[in-house]
Amino acid sequence: MEATHSSNEHSINVHHHIGAMPMFYRLAKPCLFFFICAIICLVPPADAALKTYNFDIQVKNVSRLCHAKPIVTVNGMFPGPTVYIREGDQLLVNVTNHAQYNVSIHWHGLKQYRNGWADGPAYITQCPIQTGNSYTYNITVTGQRGTLWWHAHILWLRATVYGAIVIMPKEVTPFPFPQPYSEASIVLGEWWHADVETVVKTANKLGLPPQSSDAHTINGKPGPLFPCSEKHTFALEVESGKAYLLRIVNAALNDELFFAIASHSMTVVEIDAVYTKPFTTQALLIAPGQTTSVLVKADQSPSRYFMAARPFMDAPIPVDNKTVTAILQYKGIPNTVLPTLPQLPAPNDTKFALNYNSKLRSLDSPQFPANVPLKVDRHLFYTIGLGQNMCPTCLNGTQLAASLNNITFVMPKVGLLQAHYYNIAGVFRTDFPDNPPTPFNYTGAPLTANLGTTLGTRLSKLAFNSTVELVLQDTNLLSVESHPFHLHGFNFFVVGSGIGNFDPKKDPAKFNLVDPPERNTVGVPTGGWTAIRFRADNPGVWFMHCHLELHTMWGLKMAFVVENGKLPEESILSPPKDLPPC
Ligand code: C2O
16 A cells, blocks of 8 residues: 655645634623624624635646546636635625536535525526626525535536535534534545546436446545555644544535544534534444534544545445545654554445434534424325336437436426526426325335336425425335435425335334434435425425436436415515526
8 A cells, every 4th residue: 555645745624713702702891882882783793794705617637546637627626615604694606607518506505595596406496607607606694504515516517516615603602512623624526537527428328327436535635545646645634632623525426435534433513514412433424415524533642544435335236436545644743654544334334324324313402403393284205216218329228217206307498496486387397296106015126127207397386384294215116225315495304214115104103303313415225215304484496306416317306396485585585687597
């Protein structure tokens, strides 16, 4: 194993002075009252700052694994810039597209209350930004704090167009866990030797899955288990005895990942920008789209330790099974010291996966309550299926597809949110069924006949402020597989999950309605089901899809139309002037 680097080749990503209590609050005494009032009256409150970013979408040559290729980037950076905001801030991101592809950016996990215009999925809430054009995403960050991320939301461009979002709590509000000395983002990704769009196009012509990636990456770097990675190893320098907050993001396209640090345990404190009841673990599981923040104490003998990630796959489906590594490097330790590898769970360790997910609980404190809907207005049951449709020009005369309730979603040519807002007929229908067309033994023996799906741009309409329970049921159509489902515009509560077929008579009695994990992306277990609940209090058109890019592309997606409420402040905001035309 080759693991010698000079430290100036590492990207050491350490930010000091986080969350310091401003002196202003400590000095506030009655005698200062009028002075303070004068300041508050003149300027916006300190918790509503305006943050502006410029994102230039540009193609850049980047070299990994001994090959250089042009990739689409933001500002020439890979991964792209981290967006730092504070709860309550207004965020303006001016995106200018200099690449040959049409582009849109999604702010994954930001709720965008009444403001789907700033959500980003192409042809769902906006038409993409065409080459040479700009669009400013105008986002207000309310009621969320922690780690999220942003990514391109068209084609497979998110392979290289992604970055972390850090939402600091309001200045007066400390973390509900011990203040770390410092923090760093750990963004997990996937890398292909070849041009990703070409790989995908070729596969679609054949009707087959594209080849899997050639490496995983941590902050864009594959690490020393891969060739030519001397310059492409991420290292995090730590001081002995200090605690660090690692903000871990899974930006991979198709792989759920295990992550661990040699000899160091991790305390999970937040997922998808929601605080959790802290628990300690040797390894964690993170699906594409999810984020996990952990506290790590540099409490081992000063040395160099590998952080490592590799896929979890418990279905008979090929994946890129290679291990990415980065280095946790104690200050003062020379780069000649060989790091040790952590023990990751076995790639098919279902038991670890189920057990890990069962430990996730909302913090549910008086300050951060878990407002789980207790009464359900609308019960939805969606089956997840793979399938095969006719394709005369494809290799076998068929092409692979994926569906929800046997419907393969067809992308429209204009944005669904515009079509809804302006009442444009003929773009979509609102008859997405609440149940599968015919019940069957979903998770019995593999089903390999009658694999055709129905095509359509069909949405499900939800009344404003109604409470929804959605059971996502995996099936054995072609194969069982675990599917990370992401809902735009909302967080939901994961009230239950199980293996086999969901039993509407027995399973609801076992739901956790007290402190279930609240998140925006949840893994439906292989050959099992997951039940989520949310309140449809955000009017707009909201995409829901499997966050495996392969399955999204094959049609494993749909959208909800959440109607306006009665009051103006319960209605969709008017669209911005610079909203891209189709
Ligand atoms: Cu992170 Cu619709 O995606």
